[in-house]
Amino acid sequence: LEALPEELVRYTEEELLEYLRQAVKRSIGIKKIQALKEAANRSIGIRQGAMMAKMELRTLIQKYELIQAKFEELDQTLDTLLQDIPGVDQMLEITGIGRDTVAGFFAEVGDLSEYNHPRQITKLAGLSLKENTSGKHKGRTRITKRGRKKLRALLFRASMILVAKNKAFKALHHYYTTRPDNPLKKMQSLIALCNKLIRILFSIGKKQFVFQEEKMLKDIPHMHAFIQEPVAA
Structure with missing residues (x-):
């Protein structure tokens, strides 16, 4: 869900909750969703450059996913080495x-x-x-x-x-x-x-x-x- 604050507020709390429960491993409750929407409401300001902001957000997410994958790969390698x-x-x-x-x-x-x-x-x-x-x-x-x-x-x-x-x-x-x-x-x-x-x-x-x-x-x-x-x- 690559949404800027102005786009995030358009989703209902139920839609956000359903998405995050599928995308995030740890437990997510309705209070966290409400806090997220409140923060998004406060964040809406200048909207110029929204396209570039979304591209940057997408890049950051990709970097995060790559780092997570590397950590998982490292964990597996570490477990293999320790076994010996x-x-x-x-x-x-x-x-x-x-x-x-x-x-x-x-x-x-x-x-x-x-x-x-x-x-x-x-x-x-x-x-x-x-x-x-x-x-x-x-x-x-x-x-x-x-x-x-x-x-x-x-x-x-x-x-x-x-x-x-x-x-x-x-x-x-x-x-x-x-x-x-x-x-x-x-x-x-x-x-x-x-x-x-x-x-x-x-x-x-x-x-x-x-x-x-x-x-x-x-x-x-x-x-x-x-x-x-x-x-x-």
Whole structure:
């Protein structure tokens, strides 16, 4: 429906609703149609150049459809590539970890068989710790940030999602930030969780085991005292 505002207002709400329900995948209600018509009414002004405007609108729609088709093609290619990587299925079973995170991780680190220890990936992401010192002065400990910025950003996003959706990571974040001895600030905790995630993904890629939230919690001393909700088996 390549209609300018002045043409759009000529259609009834029912006609627009019928068309959009066929053309748009997500649900469209009558309130959205009414809002569309109200916006079209307010938009009617100078009508010169309507033909060129419609040509431009048609071109933009074609570009959008082409981009969507390319995205769908890319998604299919991505799924095919991920199928051949050991451990991907087990990684995707972790609550809070999605396909884009796993794909982004491998896009940055490459073949895990090339690494001997997860610390190498920590260093690659610029998440290794360093202490700022000057003479006798002992400064604050920070991450180096000497590494792949995209990988570091991906791990931070993934860790924040895990804190929100994964019971084990949520409980571990709570423990890190509230423990009596040396509690961490939220950002420091997220850095620790990024490194924890690296170790988990590295181990799964090497051994293809199923990640268990309950086992992760049992491996942490005094963790049971900080669990807010029961962990599903």
